[in-house]
Amino acid sequence: MIEEVKLDEKESRLNNRKKLRELSINPYGYPLPYKPNTSVDELKLKFQDENNFNKEDIYILGGRLLNIRHHGKSIFADLLGVNHKLQIYLKKDELNEKFDIFKNYIDSGDLILAKGYLFRTKTNELTLHILDFHFLAKCILPLPEKWHGLKDTEIRYRQRYLDLFINHEVKQNFIIRSKIIKFLRNYLESKGFMEVETPMLNIIPTGALAKPFKTHHNALDIDMYLRIAPELYLKRLIVGNFDKVYELGKVFRNEGISTKHNPEFTILELYQAFADLNDMITLTEDLISSLVYHIHNSFAIEYQGKTLNFNKPFKKISFPTELAKKGVDIEKLRNDRDYLEKISNELKIPKENRVISHVIDKAFDELVKVDLWEPTFVLDYPVEISPLAISKNDNPLYAERFELFVANFEVANAFSELNDPDEQAKRFLEQQKLKEKGESEAHEYDNDYINALSYGLPPTGGLGFGIDRLVMILTNNVSIREVILFPALLPKK
């Protein structure tokens, strides 16, 4: 009497792989007996309304098998493409031994090359009638549940590859992300901007108010920093006589991880010589609204159950005016220490952070930002938090700067770039003073940048976008982790 061997799922899959090898079939594909001449998605699109098929038209396509349905002497299964799946159909009386190989040794998740002709089943499902197939790769690990999918967020992020092919809708976020990035590049190229790459490894981290990641160059034996922004390098290029440049890439900020912050994220920065803040407003409105239309075929979209309208022009408000409406007087914060303490108490700002720049920033976030739903330009930023922007002609305490807010997110930041080297040097020194007073996110002094400005930077408009947040808004996601393929997580022990 033969004792029945009970195999668990992984053992069974490994056993099937072993059996294939015993039959001299390579479970991993090489060499390919024939190449694909189409794809699941191509066939699905091409034949979505077609009902007449020619058996002479032979299609060869690769894909992952899911949901295999055995019916004795016939088998149905789904072949997974990028956006679609295609049903395949096998009959024993046509495939003979190959049918048995499929029946006995194929597991869900396996990758195969399928060859056959198209027909429609009586339930009208477009189906590939299989004449031959070839193994491409064996899936030796069990798959998540076919109906409920993979819900565990930890596994979804750590093993994104599983998330992508099990939870079909997840892929859409990343397809849209790619479309957005492609659109931005096309848009800027069409306006005469040139894409450049500047260093990610910096001697001094500059261009933003943020904490950097520190690293070390061994051969030079110096500390270096991952960039927190490409800004100062891009403006050096304008000094170098380029007139329209942009960079699209990662920046790194050593801050908390949350649904809205990933330590590395994607930024778009552009600089246009002989332009100013108003040109950046016009560009931003046009760029964002055409992007929204490109993705959604409408200027109005839904985000978290509420409407966002991207019709030009966007709403414009003034930073000090809005804060004044909420009872915070920036002038008084600058000149009256008791008042600053009072506001700090109201905002629960810790003692060590009670610096003018921090209090202004915090007050805006707490009191104004929370109400900014529709696309809104906030103008007239205080100089204390705008060390790289030119001052307004009529009031040097405020900068020619805007931030664009959408759905309570800051999505863009722009200024008329400060191009007076003496004034820039003074601003850097003021930032050092703030740092001494306890502002941990003050701008570093960059001597070489002052040197560059000393050769003459023409009046320049600069603009930066947070790409991840833009993608979140356009894909209706509240967590940045849903739009970053491999978000930062702590290592699993």
Add this chain to the structure above:
RNA sequence: GGGCUGGUAGCUCAAUAGGUAGAGCAUUGGACUCUUAAUCCAGGGGUUGCAGGUUCGAGUCCUGUCCAGCCCA
């Protein structure tokens, strides 16, 4: 950094008041040549995140710890 919630079979989830840890899907064996969450029959599968503690007895209570999610700083 703080608070709250969670972690149980490959996956999705149960488990009354502290009393033998269950189901569906997946998987294994069998039947089935138009199914699509296929169906029908029969099985196997667990160190309940980890380390301690209380108890005759812990998935459940306590302490610590790790990871995740949400909120706050």
